[in-house]
Amino acid sequence: MSILIKDVYFDGKSTNIYINDNNIAEISEKAGNKADKVIDARGKAVLPGLVNMHTHAAMSLLRGYADDLPLNQWLEEKIWPTEAKLKPKHIESGTAFACLEMIKSGTTCFLDMYWHPEANAKATSKSGLRSVLNAVIIGTNKSVEDCRRETKKNLSALREYECETLKPSLGPHAIYTVTKEQLEWINSFSEEQNLLVHMHLSETDQEVKDCVKDHGSRPAEYLQNIGFLSDNKVFAHCVHLNKKEAGLLGKSGCKAVHCPTSNMKLAVGGTFPYSMLRSKEITCSLGTDGCSSNNNLDMFEEMKFASLLQKFSSNNPTVLPAREAIQMATSAGAESLGFNAGRVEEGKLADLILVDLKELSKIPLHSLDSNIVYSANGSVVTHSIVNGELLMEDRKVEGEEKTIEKFNKAVEDIFQT
Amino acid sequence: MSILIKDVYFDGKSTNIYINDNNIAEISEKAGNKADKVIDARGKAVLPGLVNMHTHAAMSLLRGYADDLPLNQWLEEKIWPTEAKLKPKHIESGTAFACLEMIKSGTTCFLDMYWHPEANAKATSKSGLRSVLNAVIIGTNKSVEDCRRETKKNLSALREYECETLKPSLGPHAIYTVTKEQLEWINSFSEEQNLLVHMHLSETDQEVKDCVKDHGSRPAEYLQNIGFLSDNKVFAHCVHLNKKEAGLLGKSGCKAVHCPTSNMKLAVGGTFPYSMLRSKEITCSLGTDGCSSNNNLDMFEEMKFASLLQKFSSNNPTVLPAREAIQMATSAGAESLGFNAGRVEEGKLADLILVDLKELSKIPLHSLDSNIVYSANGSVVTHSIVNGELLMEDRKVEGEEKTIEKFNKAVEDIFQT
Numbered sequence: 152m153s154i155l156i157k158d159v160y161f162d163g164k165s166t167n168i169y170i171n172d173n174n175i176a177e178i179s180e181k182a183g184n185k186a187d188k189v190i191d192a193r194g195k196a197v198l199p200g201l202v203n204m205h206t207h208a209a210m211s212l213l214r215g216y217a218d219d220l221p222l223n224q225w226l227e228e229k230i231w232p233t234e235a236k237l238k239p240k241h242i243e244s245g246t247a248f249a250c251l252e253m254i255k256s257g258t259t260c261f262l263d264m265y266w267h268p269e270a271n272a273k274a275t276s277k278s279g280l281r282s283v284l285n286a287v288i289i290g291t292n293k294s295v296e297d298c299r300r301e302t303k304k305n306l307s308a309l310r311e312y313e314c315e316t317l318k319p320s321l322g323p324h325a326i327y328t329v330t331k332e333q334l335e336w337i338n339s340f341s342e343e344q345n346l347l348v349h350m351h352l353s354e355t356d357q358e359v360k361d362c363v364k365d366h367g368s369r370p371a372e373y374l375q376n377i378g379f380l381s382d383n384k385v386f387a388h389c390v391h392l393n394k395k396e397a398g399l400l401g402k403s404g405c406k407a408v409h410c411p412t413s414n415m416k417l418a419v420g421g422t423f424p425y426s427m428l429r430s431k432e433i434t435c436s437l438g439t440d441g442c443s444s445n446n447n448l449d450m451f452e453e454m455k456f457a458s459l460l461q462k463f464s465s466n467n468p469t470v471l472p473a474r475e476a477i478q479m480a481t482s483a484g485a486e487s488l489g490f491n492a493g494r495v496e497e498g499k500l501a502d503l504i505l506v507d508l509k510e511l512s513k514i515p516l517h518s519l520d521s522n523i524v525y526s527a528n529g530s531v532v533t534h535s536i537v538n539g540e541l542l543m544e545d546r547k548v549e550g551e552e553k554t555i556e557k558f559n560k561a562v563e564d565i566f567q568t
Numbered sequence: 569m570s571i572l573i574k575d576v577y578f579d580g581k582s583t584n585i586y587i588n589d590n591n592i593a594e595i596s597e598k599a600g601n602k603a604d605k606v607i608d609a610r611g612k613a614v615l616p617g618l619v620n621m622h623t624h625a626a627m628s629l630l631r632g633y634a635d636d637l638p639l640n641q642w643l644e645e646k647i648w649p650t651e652a653k654l655k656p657k658h659i660e661s662g663t664a665f666a667c668l669e670m671i672k673s674g675t676t677c678f679l680d681m682y683w684h685p686e687a688n689a690k691a692t693s694k695s696g697l698r699s700v701l702n703a704v705i706i707g708t709n710k711s712v713e714d715c716r717r718e719t720k721k722n723l724s725a726l727r728e729y730e731c732e733t734l735k736p737s738l739g740p741h742a743i744y745t746v747t748k749e750q751l752e753w754i755n756s757f758s759e760e761q762n763l764l765v766h767m768h769l770s771e772t773d774q775e776v777k778d779c780v781k782d783h784g785s786r787p788a789e790y791l792q793n794i795g796f797l798s799d800n801k802v803f804a805h806c807v808h809l810n811k812k813e814a815g816l817l818g819k820s821g822c823k824a825v826h827c828p829t830s831n832m833k834l835a836v837g838g839t840f841p842y843s844m845l846r847s848k849e850i851t852c853s854l855g856t857d858g859c860s861s862n863n864n865l866d867m868f869e870e871m872k873f874a875s876l877l878q879k880f881s882s883n884n885p886t887v888l889p890a891r892e893a894i895q896m897a898t899s900a901g902a903e904s905l906g907f908n909a910g911r912v913e914e915g916k917l918a919d920l921i922l923v924d925l926k927e928l929s930k931i932p933l934h935s936l937d938s939n940i941v942y943s944a945n946g947s948v949v950t951h952s953i954v955n956g957e958l959l960m961e962d963r964k965v966e967g968e969e970k971t972i973e974k975f976n977k978a979v980e981d982i983f984q985t
Contacts, residue, residue, distance in 0.1 A: 215932070220886060415879060415880040420883045442943075528866070530945065
């Protein structure tokens with residue numbers, strides 16, 4: 152399969168992009184005389200597909216179900232009891248719907264942690280999105296043996312769907328929901344199996360306080376002490392980290408994910424220390440978090456929130472400029488996941504989106520970067536290509552009506568029982 | 569002219585809304601057998617039109633022109649020199665484009681401050697939006713006599729276009745750009761002419777420091793001392809107010825406008841003290857500010873930023889819940905401007921919008937309020953009605969191509985000279 156994107160706005164001028172198989176083969180005005188598919192991209196700009204680095208995709212089922220509540224009440228009375236009712240068929244419908252929402256708003260790749268990995272992987276695989284998936288590992292009341300058995304079972308379920316675009320990983324929930332012994336085993340298993348590890352870290356101040364009380368050290372120090380910090384770790388949130396902890400994460404090659412909207416909505420009591428983490432050369436990417444703490448999967452919105460929250464919190468309007476926000480949402484994510492994507496460059500994987508330059512938020516075109524980050528939202532995306540496959544054309548995604556119908560049935564089923 | 573909105577989702581069920589002339593005449597399942605225009609609103613919800621309470625509409629010309637800069641450099645090297653080049657024809661095109669953007673994202677009414685009021689009023693009048701407009705009053709180097717002459721001239725220009733939907737007002741820029749004597753005259757003139765006064769107040773810490781240095785008191789105290797505080801005053805930003813100042817504003821019936829996105833982007837060093845202002849019973853509404861400090865006019869986005877910024881800054885996820893954010897963006901704005909609008913109620917002015925419930929951010933429908941504030945953006949609006957006139961139908965606005973064309977020409981003209 153080959154695709155020719157013709158007369159597209161890129162790097163300040165009009166050019167052609169030729170995609171052969173799953174790669175960007177050529178970028179030039181003369182590229183691609185023949186292609187299986189030609190996209191007329193006049194009036195459109197090409198961007199690297201957005202990489203959503205922290206999702207619980209199927210939580211789309213709970214969008215708007217419980218908002219404006221104190222954190223504990225929200226979790227204990229609303230989210231957890233509902234999640235306990237979710238069956239694999241619900242997860243499948245929820246994930247499929249989330250994938251549709253991601254495609255429609257320009258995300259081409261995501262890192263997910265949720266329950267029922269077989270259902271999650273089935274839906275994701277069908278969507279065509281690139282992904283790194285894992286099952287939640289949770290339960291301080293479980294033995295290491297139980298954790299091992301469950302984790303291996305979940306990994307096998309994911310491996311059924313493993314392919315070029317879908318990679319399994321491990322998802323220990325957090326330091327307060329997974330024991331030291333479990334974390335030690337997960338770490339050695341991840342190295343043995345060459346798997347990425349995706350975990351929440353230092354989201355709230357309470358987590359830090361509890362860690363100091365229970366382990367005599369702050370979260371990142373605790374993880375360092377048990378040998379958990381290495382370059383296959385991706386930590387979501389990373390709000391309450393001090394300089395020493397940032398140094399530990401940086402030295403060991405860990406990756407950090409900023410989730411500004413979720414952090415603000417849940418009022419986690421601090422700001423992702425972007426400048427400090429960058430000073431330790433930590434790769435910082437962006438994630439929306441699940442739909443019950445955001446409440447959408449729009450990475451355009453996330454870029455704006457990230458940039459504005461950093462400017463606001465550091466009292467400096469020059470911090471996290473538009474260009475850097477785009478890098479966080481594209482190349483930084485792809486690099487953190489080990490995919491050769493995230494840039495519009497020859498030889499990179501063809502994960503690309505087109506955005507409508509005629510849409511009002513893109514006019515005038517003083518700066519495409521500024522318009523993308525500060526003015527646009529996901530509705531400006533017209534085309535999505537993942538791994539050389541066209542997933543959306545002129546905002547139409549194959550089978551979308553059916554995805555929505557199944558999703559609505561799942562919601563009805565969950566909330567009527 | 570009568571409009572029947574048929575089978576629309578309102579207050580948890582399907583109903584009809586009958587608009588006669590410029591009013592909401594009836595809301596019931598049986599409403600309106602005959603109407604000049606019938607809108608099939610199945611799968612759509614009705615909301616009060618959004619009221620954008622702080623704009624410099626024509627600054628759409630500068631969207632994305634200068635971002636990520638220190639405040640002074642941004643103003644002195646970029647914004648002010650460019651604004652000095654703007655001619656009435658540019659303002660007219662810029663305002664027309666901004667009105668189009670507002671209609672397309674659900675705003676039905678706005679409060680504006682900018683240059684060349686004749687051009688601003690001409691474009692706004694043509695758009696059909698409801699508005700309260702004023703010309704910037706600025707210049708500490710001018711005599712009161714000059715200020716008086718200019719202000720009266722600008723008011724006459726606005727009065728040429730005054731009608732049911734377009735009201736003139738007065739726009740002294742800020743306490744540091746308008747002298748005490750000018751403010752005193754503006755205040756008495758506003759009372760004499762029964763005009764609303766729209767002013768920036770306590771946006772930055774520097775403004776407070778300078779005020780204390782120059783006048784021996786904080787900004788709201790200074791205004792109180794010169795007799796400026798009364799119920800025809802609408803103050804934008806109101807970030808750096810202390811409890812005593814909030815008390816002064818509350819006692820005198822002044823209105824406050826929160827501009828969260830602009831405040832975050834420009835890093836003004838504080839947060840609109842929402843809870844404190846509400847405790848003084850001050851009407852708090854929402855504004856986007858101009859397109860060079862936001863960079864769009866999407867009031868849906870503004871509601872999300874407002875709610876999340878308050879939660880974040882107060883470290884409390886229950887503050888400014890979705891319902892209140894919607895009220896700030898609708899009824900609070902309409903009340904501040906003295907229009908009998910901002911609610912979907914019989915007898916209110918017919919300023920209404922329809923939003924697409926089938927759009928992904930509106931699914932599932934656990935809570936329409938939550939979905940509107942936390943998940944949607946302006947692209948979900950399908951219809952706009954202002955003063956009983958249909959301004960947008962199925963996202964089409966009459967003459968929009970021409971508006972965009974003229975706008976692009978204006979941008980070219982400004983930036984090529």
